Amino acid sequence: MNQNELFFTLALTQVEGIGTITAKKLLHHFGTAEEIFKAKKTDLAKIDGIGKNIINNLKKNHFFKTAENELQFIEKEKLSVLYFQNENYPEKLKHCFDAPLLLFQSGNINLSNPKIISIVGTRNITSYGIDFTKKFIEEIAPLNPIIISGFAYGVDILAHQAALENNLQTIAVLAHGLNQIYPKSHKKYMAKMEQNGGFLTEFWTHSKPDRENFVKRNRIVAGISEATLVIESAEKGGSLITAQIANDYNREVFAVPGRVADKYSQGCHNLIKTQRAQLITSAADLVYLLNWELQKKEKPIQKQLFVSLDENEQKIYNYLLNKNEHLDSIAIACDIPVFKLSGLLLNMELKGVVKPLPGKIFEAI
Numbered sequence: 054m055n056q057n058e059l060f061f062t063l064a065l066t067q068v069e070g071i072g073t074i075t076a077k078k079l080l081h082h083f084g085t086a087e088e089i090f091k092a093k094k095t096d097l098a099k100i101d102g103i104g105k106n107i108i109n110n111l112k113k114n115h116f117f118k119t120a121e122n123e124l125q126f127i128e129k130e131k132l133s134v135l136y137f138q139n140e141n142y143p144e145k146l147k148h149c150f151d152a153p154l155l156l157f158q159s160g161n162i163n164l165s166n167p168k169i170i171s172i173v174g175t176r177n178i179t180s181y182g183i184d185f186t187k188k189f190i191e192e193i194a195p196l197n198p199i200i201i202s203g204f205a206y207g208v209d210i211l212a213h214q215a216a217l218e219n220n221l222q223t224i225a226v227l228a229h230g231l232n233q234i235y236p237k238s239h240k241k242y243m244a245k246m247e248q249n250g251g252f253l254t255e256f257w258t259h260s261k262p263d264r265e266n267f268v269k270r271n272r273i274v275a276g277i278s279e280a281t282l283v284i285e286s287a288e289k290g291g292s293l294i295t296a297q298i299a300n301d302y303n304r305e306v307f308a309v310p311g312r313v314a315d316k317y318s319q320g321c322h323n324l325i326k327t328q329r330a331q332l333i334t335s336a337a338d339l340v341y342l343l344n345w346e347l348q349k350k351e352k353p354i355q356k357q358l359f360v361s362l363d364e365n366e367q368k369i370y371n372y373l374l375n376k377n378e379h380l381d382s383i384a385i386a387c388d389i390p391v392f393k394l395s396g397l398l399l400n401m402e403l404k405g406v407v408k409p410l411p412g413k414i415f416e417a418i
């Protein structure tokens with residue numbers, strides 16, 4: 054997108070009455086934002102849903118000055134701008150009907166890796182949540198996924214920190230412009246994040262971290278990822294909104310169970326009970342439920358001459374000796390819950406006694 058196209062697209066997003074969906078409808082019809090502003094009122098009126106108020110607003114010009122100021126900030130800070138029709142726009146987010154026209158980016162972000170997961174949860178993270186988050190990200194690190202979160206207190210910032218500690222790319226989706234950071238106490242993490250990841254936002258420099266912006270931010274967190282993991286949540290909370298949006302986008306949602314009486318596990322329990330999330334107890338569960346494959350090692354895993362299998366692993370191996378089977382079929386035949394079976398199969402793969410095939414099929418080696 055050249056400077057002229059960006060200027061008019063910025064201006065279009067500021068026209069009163071034109072939201073993301075209406076803007077995309079106009080762009081589909083006229084091709085570019087500049088052509089929308091040049092269009093005759095009679096041509097605009099022919100488009101379904103474009104009434105007199107929107108047409109009159111398009112003929113005003115006060116938002117051009119706002120767009121010019123924002124463009125100057127983008128150029129001064131050397132920000133990247135991602136347009137929803139361009140190749141550099143997050144692929145999964147493109148398929149969300151209400152995804153923003155533009156995203157502003159800082160840092161060293163590379164979204165070519167399809168393994169992208171969002172990790173969300175309460176700001177009041179407990180010691181249980183801290184331990185699970187750190188262990189989960191450490192376990193999943195060999196697959197080199199991108200970790201997405203919202204840079205808030207609690208689960209968010211811990212997920213970013215754990216990703217950095219494991220040399221994983223991590224991206225914070227913000228609810229305000231890139232001229233500020235919220236909360237201010239997290240400013241100390243910015244430089245390290247921008248070395249291997251960075252920040253994304255749809256908001257301009259004049260945008261403050263208002264309550265409604267966090268809800269809008271959540272749809273990007275949900276839409277950019279293959280799956281959303283809720284670590285801890287009270288009965289009500291922003292992470293549950295993210296989970297609901299992820300469900301609406303047909304994304305996978307996972308939730309971590311806690312003790313029955315734990316306040317900050319009630320939201321997760323409700324997601325699992327209402328089948329809006331799958332129960333997850335380890336990184337292995339996510340790996341197999343998403344059908345991710347381990348990255349190729351320099352030396353392939355070879356079956357050891359003398360392999361020690363526990364009772365359940367031996368049962369699985371015996372079942373697979375003469376046939377390849379789906380994950381669900383193995384769980385039924387061996388009477389092992391899927392969430393537990395996933396971890397067992399991953400351990401057996403590392404021992405070199407089973408091999409995963411496409412479609413969650415497994416074979417004995």
